[in-house]
Amino acid sequence: MTNLLSLSSAGAGWLLALMIVCILAEVGVIVWLILRQREEARAKTSGNGVMHERNIENVKKTQKVVKFLVKVLIYLFLVAVAVSVLFPFYWMIISSLKSYNEYALEGEFASRVTPTFFPHKVMWSNYAEAFKTANLGTLFLNTVFVGIVSTILSLVITVLAAFAFARLEFRGKNALFAALLATMMIPGELFTITNYGTVTNILNWGNTYTALIVPFLVSVFYIYLLRQNFMQIPNELYYAAKVDGTSDLKYLWKVMVPLALPTIISITILKMMGSWNSYIWPRLVANDELHQLITNGLRDTDFAVYLADGSRDADKINYPVQMAAVTLVSIPLFLVFIFLRKYIMKGVSRSGLKG
Amino acid sequence: MVDSKKQWKAWLYLSPVIILTLVFTVWPIINTVRIAFLNDYTLMGDAGGMTFSVGVKNFQKVIQYPDFLICLKNTILLTVITVPISTFLALLIAVCLNSIKVLNKLLQTIYFLPYVTNTIAIGMVFATMFSMVGSGFGGADPYISTAGIINNILGVFGIEPVNWVNAGSTYWANMFVMIVYIVWNALPFKILILLGGLQSVNKQYYEAAKVDGTSRVRTFFRITVPMLSPMLAYVIITGFIGGFKEYSSVVGVFGEGMGPAGTEGTLNTMVGFINTNLMGKKPREGIASAGALILFVIIFAVTMLNMYVSKKRVHY
Numbered sequence: 001m002t003n004l005l006s007l008s009s010a011g012a013g014w015l016l017a018l019m020i021v022c023i024l025a026e027v028g029v030i031v032w033l034i035l036r037q038r039e040e041a042r043a044k045t046s047g048n049g050v051m052h053e054r055n056i057e058n059v060k061k062t063q064k065v066v067k068f069l070v071k072v073l074i075y076l077f078l079v080a081v082a083v084s085v086l087f088p089f090y091w092m093i094i095s096s097l098k099s100y101n102e103y104a105l106e107g108e109f110a111s112r113v114t115p116t117f118f119p120h121k122v123m124w125s126n127y128a129e130a131f132k133t134a135n136l137g138t139l140f141l142n143t144v145f146v147g148i149v150s151t152i153l154s155l156v157i158t159v160l161a162a163f164a165f166a167r168l169e170f171r172g173k174n175a176l177f178a179a180l181l182a183t184m185m186i187p188g189e190l191f192t193i194t195n196y197g198t199v200t201n202i203l204n205w206g207n208t209y210t211a212l213i214v215p216f217l218v219s220v221f222y223i224y225l226l227r228q229n230f231m232q233i234p235n236e237l238y239y240a241a242k243v244d245g246t247s248d249l250k251y252l253w254k255v256m257v258p259l260a261l262p263t264i265i266s267i268t269i270l271k272m273m274g275s276w277n278s279y280i281w282p283r284l285v286a287n288d289e290l291h292q293l294i295t296n297g298l299r300d301t302d303f304a305v306y307l308a309d310g311s312r313d314a315d316k317i318n319y320p321v322q323m324a325a326v327t328l329v330s331i332p333l334f335l336v337f338i339f340l341r342k343y344i345m346k347g348v349s350r351s352g353l354k355g
Numbered sequence: 356m357v358d359s360k361k362q363w364k365a366w367l368y369l370s371p372v373i374i375l376t377l378v379f380t381v382w383p384i385i386n387t388v389r390i391a392f393l394n395d396y397t398l399m400g401d402a403g404g405m406t407f408s409v410g411v412k413n414f415q416k417v418i419q420y421p422d423f424l425i426c427l428k429n430t431i432l433l434t435v436i437t438v439p440i441s442t443f444l445a446l447l448i449a450v451c452l453n454s455i456k457v458l459n460k461l462l463q464t465i466y467f468l469p470y471v472t473n474t475i476a477i478g479m480v481f482a483t484m485f486s487m488v489g490s491g492f493g494g495a496d497p498y499i500s501t502a503g504i505i506n507n508i509l510g511v512f513g514i515e516p517v518n519w520v521n522a523g524s525t526y527w528a529n530m531f532v533m534i535v536y537i538v539w540n541a542l543p544f545k546i547l548i549l550l551g552g553l554q555s556v557n558k559q560y561y562e563a564a565k566v567d568g569t570s571r572v573r574t575f576f577r578i579t580v581p582m583l584s585p586m587l588a589y590v591i592i593t594g595f596i597g598g599f600k601e602y603s604s605v606v607g608v609f610g611e612g613m614g615p616a617g618t619e620g621t622l623n624t625m626v627g628f629i630n631t632n633l634m635g636k637k638p639r640e641g642i643a644s645a646g647a648l649i650l651f652v653i654i655f656a657v658t659m660l661n662m663y664v665s666k667k668r669v670h671y
């Protein structure tokens with residue numbers, strides 16, 4: 001172990017240095033190429049008139065080569081980035097399908113020097129074990145339930161508020177809207193402490209679904225987003241509906257909501273993803289077995305390796321099973337992303353921080 | 356003309372928002388400030404009818420904690436290292452991505468993928484990739500078979516294996532893992548915003564630059580960067596705010612111990628400090644509140660500074 005320690009700091013230093021050198025080299029090459037191109041461009045303009053035709057052709061040729069090289073470099077860079085983005089996902093899935101011995105290079109794999117990049121024997125049973133060990137069934141149900149209820153309630157509240165701010169006239173409207181926007185500046189951690197007290201001591205919601213849902217129903221940002229969207233819908237439609245004797249709520253439901261549907265879908269997805277990924281608040285107020293949400297359950301689960309006599313091997317974590325659980329938690333997010341990418345990216349580009 | 360019936364209706368529609376905001380946003384702001392200034396405040400004591408004297412003891416205690424200074428240092432280090440790296444990388448990627456046509460959509464989708472993940476779950480994947488596993492430590496060559504995939508990949512380039520996240524690993528090895536993970540996590544949002552900005556730059560500027568024979572470097576610094584400056588400012592400001600609130604990524608990689616086994620807490624952050632004081636065996640809400648107020652003041656000051664700088668630099 002001492003050997004290990006002395007190496008580690010040196011290794012980290014080396015790696016940092018390597019990273020910086022790589023970035024510098026990359027920048028250097030690009031700058032060099034660009035400077036060269038510039039020089040050529042200058043040569044071209046300064047020598048006009050006296051320049052031979054062959055020279056011009058040469059310059060054109062080198063320019064073409066440089067352009068091609070730059071393209072190649074750009075693609076190499078982009079593909080390298082894509083590979084490093086995807087690699088953790090690949091490793092997560094591959095690891096989740098290995099047997100423990102294959103993952104840790106023990107037992108029949110002890111003679112191998114490098115990890116396998118594809119499982120010798122695909123172990124689907126890891127998934128069954130992960131499902132059981134991490135109690136994923138309950139966790140999934142809890143999270144989906146909390147996600148759906150809080151999304152529906154939140155949407156109703158948001159639509160009504162956005163409608164009031166976009167269409168109705170009342171005293172103090174601008175002041176109220178400005179006050180709501182101002183609360184967005186304050187970090188959520190400031191609320192957590194008091195809300196924890198309010199929810200557990202005053203409202204007695206400790207370890208209930210209510211505690212997980214109610215405190216986060218209002219999102220000023222979503223109200224703001226939807227209000228902007230509603231304001232783009234021409235007022236004439238509203239007056240026409242009024243003349244026809246349509247009630248506000250009917251108009252809202254039949255005209256405004258359908259017209260603002262893309263924004264509403266974006267809000268729905270982001271809100272659901274928020275429930276799926278929430279960690280601190282559920283950890284505080286409802287971390288019992290009955291109400292636990294997926295992220296907390298995943299982090300708390302002890303993925304153990306058991307010895308032949310059934311006792312726990314204290315030094316080891318069963319990484320393949322852990323990775324299977326992580327994959328199971330990630331799959332719904334990937335599915336949502338694949339099918340609703342457009343809405344997510346549109347919503348995020350106007351929103352900001354994760355979670 | 357505002358008639359009273361409509362007024363009444365508007366307030367009715369807004370009532371859920373107003374009530375919930377008063378209870379879960381406005382009251383907490385007031386109350387957190389209140390309990391931060393009540394000496395040694397605890398929720399348990401308050402519920403039990405204890406009274407607390409007014410003072411700044413909580414703040415004094417926060418500053419005197421050695422843990423707090425570690426948290427502050429980690430938070431600041433992580434922020435000032437990851438924000439520039441991720442912004443620069445995102446800008447480079449966005450500019451490159453904007454200059455190609457083939458594979459553009461596919462790459463854009465791939466780059467966005469880390470955004471739609473569970474920070475804690477993927478943190479566990481990173482921990483796995485950097486971990487050493489198995490029982491080969493006692494062997495003649497303890498690394499080769501059990502060094503973990505990252506060490507194996509680095510080995511190809513002749514780099515000695517590093518103990519990244521396991522017991523006995525060094526602070527900077529841990530930090531390196533956190534920096535890699537946070538940058539990996541922060542890139543999608545930044546690329547998305549910057550690419551959106553690049554696509555909205557009027558092509559005529561580039562045409563004009565081309566006609567004038569302006570070099571690529573000059574075009575980049577004189578057209579692209581100024582036109583992108585509002586987005587860059589936005590990305591940097593949100594990056595700083597997010598950086599100061601860093602917590603779940605550390606939990607993902609190291610668990611709630613906030614550090615490798617044996618040296619727990621070495622990677623704790625400001626939000627981690629607040630949560631530790633809130634969730635520990637003996638919760639101390641007064642100290643947590645004082646910590647939260649300090650965090651708020653820091654974030655507020657840094658955001659104001661950023662806005663001030665960007666006002667001078669940003670071209671709208």
